Structures are given as C-alpha cells and as structure tokens.
Amino acid sequence: MATTTKDRSKVRAKRTLYVILAAVVVVIAIIGSAFAYQNSQASGETVVKVGLVGNSDDNVWKAVQAQLDKEHANIKLEYKTFQDGIYTNQALSNKELDITAFQHYAFLNQEIKDKGYKFTVIGNTYISPFNLYSDKYSSLKDFKAGDKVAIPNNATNLGRALKVLDSAGLIKLQDSSADNPTVDDVASNPSGIVIVPNDPASILNLLPDYAAGITNTNFVLDAGKKPSDALYAPKISATSKSFKPYVNVIVANTDQKNNATYKKIVDAYHTSAVAEQIKKNSNIPFFSK
C-alpha cells in the first residue's frame, strides 16, 4: 500500500509528540531530583508550621529563623502562606498548622466567638498603624457631602476603620469603644461622606477613584507610600486601651499553649533583631504582655 500524505503527517506528528514527551520527562526528572536534594538537606530538626497571611512579614520571620539558628534551637520554621485569615484559622484549629501570626485580638476574638475555636495567644507581636490616606485632599476640612471613602471589607478592619473615621470627626459612632462596629452603628454623619467597603489590598490602587481610603500599613508600603503620608493618623499609644484589640498576636491551639518549642519561637521573636525588621515595615513592636 502506498503511503499517503495523511500517513506521512501522522508519522511526523508522532515524532514531534515523542520529542515533546521526552523533553517533559527530562524537565520533570530535573525538578524531581532538585526536590529530592532539597528534602535530603532538612533533617533532624523540629519543623514548626507557621500560618501567615500574605508575604509582608517575610523579613520579620527571616529574622526569627536567624535568631533560632543563632541559638542552635534546632527549630525549622515552615511557612504556609494564605490569602485569607479565615482559612488560616480553620487550618490551625484542624492542626494542619502549629502556630499562626497574622491576626490581632479583635479578629481572633471575633473568630473564637463565631466559630468556637480553642485558641490561645502565646505572644504579642506588633501594632500596625491604620491611617486615612487621600490623593485628593490635604485636610480633613476638605471633605464634602457625597465624597466616597474606601475602607476594608472584612468585619474587624471595617470596624477599626469606622473608629478612625470617628476619631477624625468625619462620622460619629454610637459607641466608639465598641469592639467591632458596623456601618449600622454610625450615629450621625456630619461630613456626609459615603463609606464604601472594598478589598483592602486594592484600596490604594483605587485611591484616585475615591476621596480617601483607609487600609492596612503593609499594603500602603507595598504601594510605595509611607504611613507618614497619611491625611490623618490616629495617635498610637501602646498603653492606650483602645489600641489593645489591634495588637497582633502569635496564636496556638489551647492544648499546646505550654509547648516548649513554641515558647522558644516567641522568645526568638521578642528580640531586638526582630524588632528592627518590624520597624522596617513601619509597624510598632509590642512585645510586653
């Protein structure tokens, strides 16, 4: 039987396919051996899985690991990075993580209240400034009725943002010391601003579309701004009661609260080298009980 064009193109297709498959196999083999090599490197150490949200504290945790290494603690921190704190707490509760460090008391207590988690704070970390930023205005007096102000759309930071707006005098809350106020708790709105909840990561990118916005300091730094560029910054005082809910914490499951390894990690965190890195992120170390 004579070979047709179709048969020839089939043979060519087969040959190309073999070449691609061979290339893929080679790449996988290289990757596989690289991984095997990596895994063979880590042994004889206590591995502690740390749940984090986002990557803005990478430098801080690098300093913690360096401190542990310096003390020959034989502890290897393995970071699991999430996009969202809700899943991080679920994973901690399910023992898929050993400790977490991403939330403040306000978020933690809300989660414990809503979901019944058995969590215990094993160490404080830092307070992050939470300021009002604007590209449009340079004074709080400039706000007009109808101006849109973006604030984080997660419950606890939304509450904190409302307290910032309250202390700036733009709105009035029924009770400015309440834990997690919502937009329903706004008693009066003398400035007439419109509050718009938004994903906290994109608020600074959208600042040109809003009159002003409030978001977490890590996003502010990544967007190339400084907390000092804020239009309004509530005064932070580590001793002030109103800031206590916003102290960030390292959290473990309650049955592990006396775990000696975790205690070593907290001690390594509470060192001046780590404090330096926290200040580099424009946050304020808060290591006391």
Added chain:
Amino acid sequence: MLSWLDYLFPNVMARLPEFFDSFVQTLVMVGVAGIISFVLACGFAVILILTQPHGLTPHAVVFNVLDKIVNTFRSIPFIILAAALVPITRAIVGTAIGTQGAIFPLVVGITPFFTRQIQSALAGVDAGFIEAAEAMGMGTGEIVFRIYLREAIPSIIRVSVITLVSLIGLTAIVGIVGGGGLGDFAIRYGYQRYMLDATYATIIVLVLLIGLIEWVGRLLVEISQH
C-alpha cells in the same frame, strides 16, 4: 541572560525557588485533578449517553438525576464551591489546605463541565456505527468501549484540552485555601503586594503551559484520526 531576567522580573528572581514550587504545584493540581476528573467524567458521560431518551438503555430516573446534579454543580461559582467543600474535603482527604486539599474541590469543580464536554463528544459518534454494532449483536459494554469511546477519541482529546485550560484557571482560585500554585503566587505578590512583575511572569508561564497543552492535543488528534 540572568541579569536581564533580574532587571525585568526582580521580585520573581528574588523568590525563584518559590516561583518554581508554585509552578510544580500548578502542574500537580492540574495533573492529578485532571486525571481523576477525566475518569469520572467519562463514566458519567457514558451513563448519560446510554440512559438518555433514545439511548441504548433508556432510564429516565438515572438520566434525570445525574443530569440535574451536573447542572447544579455547574451553576455554583467555583470560589463558593471551594469554600463550601472545606469540611467534606477534610473528611475525605484528611486536610483541606495545601495542594493536597485543593485537588478535591478542583475535581468537584471541573467534573460537571468535563462530563458535558465528553457527553457532547460521544453524542457526535455517527448513529450508523451504533446501529451496525447492534445489528452485529454487540452487547452494551462492547458498544461503549469499541464504538462510542473509540470513535470519539479525537473529539475527546479536543474537549480534554479545552477542559484542562479551564482547570488551570480554577487552580488560581484555590489559593484561598492555601492551595498554592502560580495563580496564588500572582495574587499574593502581584495583587496584594503590588509586585507587577510577579503577575507578568505568571501570565507568561501559563501562556506557555497552555500552548504546550494545545500543541500536544493537536498532535494527539492528528495521530488518532483515521
């Protein structure tokens, strides 16, 4: 070459091992979820084709139940499905986080779509072949394997390529449960930390990956056609 990459993708080059891990996680998620989902989808599609009205073994109850289940799961946006499945994932897989925990929601998310795709591939098999096979006295099982699945191979490959590409899209979403992967890398660095080069590098790698899948698919179709 390296300094050139350093210049274009500074944030990615500084995290090259993590970028690499993310790529492998994407491959693992797409590979494992793709294979499991392919087997399930073939099974469901065959059941739907056989039990449909005018199918080889019509069965209204089985057909309608399966058909409605497929429709239900297809109408749930994947981000909501992945969140809702967390307890079930944990019960089945043992963990709901990480790449392992991501595979189950991906399978549940993509199988209904895959089933519809394969169902349409099977429906494209010439009815004449089926009639001839029946006339030759072939049993249902034989018809499924020797006629339906065999004749539909080129179309099954085509729809599998389409499905795999959708699956890669879904892997970006399971980052919310710590699933990892390139999509998660792009969200955590590119979106949350404004490192745009992380987003661009992810796009480039995904475009290349999808190109490779399409290319292999085209070659397989060419080989399997007769």
